[in-house]
Amino acid sequence: MTNKAGRFGIHGGQYIPETLMNAVIELERAYNHFKDDEEFTRELSELFNEYAGRPSRLYFARRMTEDLGGAKIYLKREDLNHTGAHKINNVLGQALLAKKMGKTRLIAETGAGQHGVATATAAALMGMSCVVFMGIEDTKRQALNVYRMRLLGAEVVPVKTGTGTLKDAVSEAFREWTSRIDDTHYCLGSVMGPHPFPTIVRDFQAVISREIKAQLLEREGRLPDAVIACVGGGSNAIGSFWHFIGDESVRLIGCEAAGRGIDTFETAATIATGRLGIFHGMKSYFCQDEYGQIAPVYSISAGLDYPGIGPEHAHLHDTGRAEYVPVTDEEAVCAFEYLSKTEGIIPAIESAHAVSHAMKLAPTMSRDSIIVITISGRGDKDCAAIARYRGEDINE
Amino acid sequence: MNRIQEAFSHGKAFIPFITCGDPDINTTLEVVHEAVKNGADLVELGIPFSDPTAEGPVIQGANLRALEGGITTDKVFAMVKALRKNIKIPLVFMTYANVVFSYGMEKFLTLCEENGVDGLILPDVPFEEKEEFAPLCRSHNVALISMVAPTSEDRIAMISREAEGFLYVVSSLGVTGTRKEITTDLSAIVGAVRKNSEVPCAIGFGISTPEQARKMADIADGVIVGSAIIKLLAKYGKDSPRYVGEYVRSMKEAMH
Incomplete structure (x- = not known):
């Protein structure tokens, strides 16, 4: 059996x-x-609804959209949930x-x-x-x-x-x-x-894409062209993707933490640098050496600093249904600062990885296309670390 | 009779666990020789893994020391080849699924067969996942050794029926490590195994004293000891072979 x-x-x-x-x-x-x-x-x-504050808002990021000059950008505000994240x-x-x-x-x-x-x-x-x-x-x-x-x-x-x-x-x-x-x-x-x-x-997080779909249909009467989320293990990403997997027109993009770059050892980008293995109860892709020893990974984001990726993401990568792209510390920090200044929203440094990729993608898309970025959490927790990254020492 | 059956055929078997390359290959070679000289009936050789999730702090430490010492799976096979020149008792690998999987299962098991490795224990491969490994193990004459735990209950019959080599009976909940007391009803577990299988049962996890070894040997066919030996390695390093030898002798004597 x-x-x-x-x-x-x-x-x-x-x-x-x-x-x-x-x-x-x-x-x-x-x-x-x-x-x-x-x-x-x-x-x-x-x-x-009563405790966590759902449904979370799907917010049209007008200033970001105008500034980038391409696709309309919506932010799925999981940062507004009770406790500040998805x-x-x-x-x-x-x-x-x-x-x-x-x-x-x-x-x-x-x-x-x-x-x-x-x-x-x-x-x-x-x-x-x-x-x-x-x-x-x-x-x-x-x-x-x-x-x-x-x-x-x-x-x-x-x-x-x-x-x-x-x-x-x-x-x-x-x-x-x-x-x-x-x-x-x-x-x-x-x-x-x-x-x-x-x-x-995945089932408990699927509420994210269920809401995105309903909210966007109500506002725009159509599906998004791309949904972008950050991926460590991948729970906010799979939640954001799930109800769109059957909608082939919707690009699903997961943003991995590249740390100091995928050509360095200081990275946590599993799809970009890992290979098939067995660890923590699952077969999936893992950052590891030639003998299968799990690699010490690195990212500025403690939430994405994991050497593996959830098995369903590994499968979505294999089938090509979802794309996975690496985003470096520097790019994520720039996006963290950008969203704060442009929309008055301080995203978690994890979510900033997704914002960063959207900043690259949006200008390449037409003005009638739509991107949804999941802001998986709020960035208050990261302020001291980002300040340090920029050479400023502040007390929490 | 194969080597594993032979090991259980003259009285209760004492099975020491040693992490390969802790702190270096030469020490492991000497420790295995000392253990065999002092009565070990079968040796369980751990191939280190960076993240040994079934191990307590003691064996985690051994894995780290060995990896820091530069051990690799290739070096472990070379070491086993050297051991096989004069060691006749069964040698069984204990490692994690990823070590075998990433090395290439076919290549790994071919080398096991060529170098006289008799069995393989993968603590993160339960019954439900064993078919990925079992056919290749069988075709290379390597027994894929199953485990039963205090929580196995209704699963014992199913696991026992397909058991090969010997059955590893996990004495207690939790990870490896020495324990003052073992409270599980192990007679009941061993009894349930014997209703469904002919393979010998060896009890492991938490055993460190001759008194415990004697009690466990009354219940089962063999006793596995890991952390207590690794503690000697951690304490005496390159000087540990002699201490491990003395320890093995004291445990083996208690089991008679």
Whole structure:
């Protein structure tokens, strides 16, 4: 009996220790039961609308559009969600599911801290305990988010192993889950890991493209020509793409973190520099050396600083349905500053990668074409780091 | 009788785990020789991986030291070739799926066969994913060794029925590392395995003292010890072979 569940083309699967197999099987069963359950979907919609502030706005960026002189640019404002990023969509879904499964404790990994903050928030809301694993390097880069998580009642565990970044936080969260399964749900933050996580997280994030489609049809009476989102593991991107995958006229573009450039070792651009491998429960593309050792990756953005990409993105790349482009630190910082000055919107440095590519693409397109950029999070958390990047030392 | 069956055929088997190249290849060679001389029945050789997600801090440390020492999969195969000149007991690799996958599964298993590697343990390849590796393992006479865990429950029968070589019984929840107490009902797990399979059962994870080894040997056919040996490597480095030898002897004696 070979279980082909959770495959996206050749990618995905369940490459995890036997100790966790019954836990993911139980999760899959529970998800399949609750995803179409009327009460569950009603409760989740209520959380989305009343608590997270959905639907998020689809904002016409008039000044940016005029300045770039090409395609009309719309911004999907996931930064306006409660806790300041798209991460809350997935977390509310998983926390509600975990609660229904009788779990009382959530664990999570976090890179930039946005997923950790969202998980700590949901745990507080639902009266669950919460432990967040965060690479020690990231706890330094994102000290404000560490404080926010603690304020929300979560325990933050700085992970010192490996490179002390997101991949190590994921490894440590898996290790913790292996040692405590009964009362604990691992609230994975992206469309990665073993099946059923890539599917569950995608379904909870798909609200982004569902709203974009409805909002744009109402405003413009048509579909966009391109949807652009940043990609680390790829949860805001898959959420932004999902309801457009069947609409062949819509270009789907994921922006990877190139760090100091894809011709350097200081990069996190998986599609551009990685190759097929098996890690963190899934088959997908990974930055690795010739012997399969996972590469230490780098990006100015702690949220994109991951050596892999979700298996469904790997498949969308294989089939050519989505395009993946690298964006460097410098380009992302310029876009961060540009959107702040042009529209009065400070995007997360992660989202700035998507803004940067849109800035290149828009002028090449006609004025009657439409680009949607997902602003996955707000940039307050990044201000100190960007100031440092520009040589200015400020105290948070 | 193949080498693995032979290893379990005269009393309870003691199985030390050693990370290849920690801190260097020569030390690993000497440690394996000392372990064999002092009664090891089968040796589990770890091929280091940058991100060993099933390991606790002790074996993570060994992986890092070995990689920093410049170990590669090619060097591991060369080392096994050297070991096979005078070591007759079974040698089994323990590594992660990506190490085998990225090396090229066919090339990896061909070299296993050529150099006398008898089995392969991939802790991140559960029953559901094993068909990707199993046919090639079979055609190269390498036993793909399955694991059962305290959480396996209804899965034990399914896993046991297709078990090859020996069955790795994970003693406790969590990752590798020494434990003061093992509370899982291991007799029940081993009993469930034996209803479905003839292959021997070896218990691993958390075992460090002769007393624990004796208790586990009462339940199962073999005992696997990793972290307790790696701690000796971490403490004594290049001087560790003699300490590992003494340790193996004390464990083996306790199991009689």
